[in-house]
Amino acid sequence: MSSIFPGDLWAVGETRVNDLSVIVRFRTELPSAADRELNENLIIISWPYIGIASGMPNDEDKKNTNSFEEAIENGFENSSIGVQVACLTGNHLKEWRYYTHDVEAFLDAFNACLAEHPVYPINLRMFQDPDWKALSELQPEGSGQIH
Numbered sequence: 001m002s003s004i005f006p007g008d009l010w011a012v013g014e015t016r017v018n019d020l021s022v023i024v025r026f027r028t029e030l031p032s033a034a035d036r037e038l039n040e041n042l043i044i045i046s047w048p049y050i051g052i053a054s055g056m057p058n059d060e061d062k063k064n065t066n067s068f069e070e071a072i073e074n075g076f077e078n079s080s081i082g083v084q085v086a087c088l089t090g091n092h093l094k095e096w097r098y099y100t101h102d103v104e105a106f107l108d109a110f111n112a113c114l115a116e117h118p119v120y121p122i123n124l125r126m127f128q129d130p131d132w133k134a135l136s137e138l139q140p141e142g143s144g145q146i147h
Helices: 033-038 059-076 103-113
Strands: 010-017 020-027 041-048 082-090 093-100 123-128
Touching: 041 059, 041 103, 059 082, 059 093, 059 103, 082 103, 093 103
Parallel strands: none
Antiparallel strands: 010 020, 020 082, 041 093, 041 123, 082 093
């Protein structure tokens, strides 16, 4: 489904939440209105961690979240089921944002790519987001995106 992002360009920025740094990696473009309408289901995967005083993950948190992230990225990389649009790390939380046209198929693929992994301390939340606010809110104002 990454074909809805032909340029596949990402940016990295930093913001502050609760006076702690949060690193944000996000896609720089929005897909066409038709692709946004078709893939209006937002899935937010969050992983709370204790981390270090700055709110960033400690070494063990990094190792575990990286293993998890690699598994889901590999599982969805060439899939038409879901596409990652952002990843946020900081304030004692790591969060991945995905869009899909089929929530059940997404969850099936998600579980399949983690089948050989331990149980992770994650939370999944699902929303209808036809305007893709969960991505556009991360993009800088004046970038030509929808805000």
